[in-house]
Amino acid sequence: MKTVLVTGASRGIGHDIARHFATSGFNVAINYNTSREAAGRLQDELQKVGCNSMLVKADVSDREQVNQMLQLVNRQFGDIEILINNAGIAKQQLFTDITSGEWDRMFDVNVKGMFHCTQGVLPAMIRNHCGKIINISSVWGITGASCEVLYSTTKAAIIGMTKALAKELGPSNIQVNCVAPGVIDTDMNSDLDAEAIKELKEQTPLGVIGKGTDIAETVFFLASQKADFITGQIISPNGGFLI
Numbered sequence: 184m185k186t187v188l189v190t191g192a193s194r195g196i197g198h199d200i201a202r203h204f205a206t207s208g209f210n211v212a213i214n215y216n217t218s219r220e221a222a223g224r225l226q227d228e229l230q231k232v233g234c235n236s237m238l239v240k241a242d243v244s245d246r247e248q249v250n251q252m253l254q255l256v257n258r259q260f261g262d263i264e265i266l267i268n269n270a271g272i273a274k275q276q277l278f279t280d281i282t283s284g285e286w287d288r289m290f291d292v293n294v295k296g297m298f299h300c301t302q303g304v305l306p307a308m309i310r311n312h313c314g315k316i317i318n319i320s321s322v323w324g325i326t327g328a329s330c331e332v333l334y335s336t337t338k339a340a341i342i343g344m345t346k347a348l349a350k351e352l353g354p355s356n357i358q359v360n361c362v363a364p365g366v367i368d369t370d371m372n373s374d375l376d377a378e379a380i381k382e383l384k385e386q387t388p389l390g391v392i393g394k395g396t397d398i399a400e401t402v403f404f405l406a407s408q409k410a411d412f413i414t415g416q417i418i419s420p421n422g423g424f425l426i
């Protein structure tokens with residue numbers, strides 16, 4: 184049974200990714216940082232239907248916490264074959280209002296978190312000559328978003344990291360891909376009012392806001408053997424928002 188680690192799996196997209204893998208027969212490590220109860224509810228739900236999962240707390244921006252998390256996962260499930268770098272934070276603000284601390288924090292979580300987790304799982308993947316890494320970016324990392332310059336910058340960095348790492352790890356038979364979702368109905372967008380949601384739907388050819396399960400399907404495909412020849416790619420499930 185293969186083992187997958189999903190970062191930021193207590194809520195939103197990560198939650199749906201973790202559930203998809205667990206109900207498809209994988210060992211799933213559910214990483215959370217602050218939402219212990221929500222992560223626990225997911226694990227309870229998965230245990231009731233006989234899925235193998237474990238909870239692991241870590242702030243991905245902290246290398247020590249990440250290393251401890253990886254040790255726990257290795258002890259319970261063995262080597263991690265699939266890493267889903269999903270944990271992320273966002274904030275809408277004018278570029279002129281961003282503080283140096285806010286800049287560092289968002290980079291630490293959204294980009295350095297991926298650096299820590301990816302470096303942590305790579306020795307086993309390289310040894311096993313096999314592995315899949317999927318990084319969650321955003322359409323804003325491709326197009327840039329007004330009032331989300333910092334977020335867009337971190338998400339663009341993830342695209343660069345994905346492409347470069349795919350080249351470096353190809354010879355080790357490790358596929359590195361990026362999923363760049365459009366607007367998805369999660370807590371991250373809870374501050375959007377009804378008018379903003381209406382406008383976003385109008386700008387989306389399919390006329391709907393995405394669901395976490397839409398992203399989970401794409402991630403699951405990229406993690407499967409069906410995607411063995413796909414690496415360094417940016418796949419954007421976005422309802423046609425960005426064509």
Ligand code: NAP
Pocket residue numbers: 190191192193194195196197214215216217218219241242243244269270271272273292319320321322363364365366367368369370371372
């Ligand atoms: P969300 O509902 O706000 O959930 C964020 C998740 O990330 C939570 O599980 C949270 O864990 C975790 N997290 C945050 N900081 C963390 C840290 N320092 N260490 C570990 N985990 C941390 O967000 P979402 O919408 O599901 O977003 C998930 C990913 O998709 C993010 O990378 C986001 O940028 C990307 N994305 C979202 C959208 C969208 O429209 N929603 C669109 C494109 C891309 P705790 O609650 O346990 O702290």
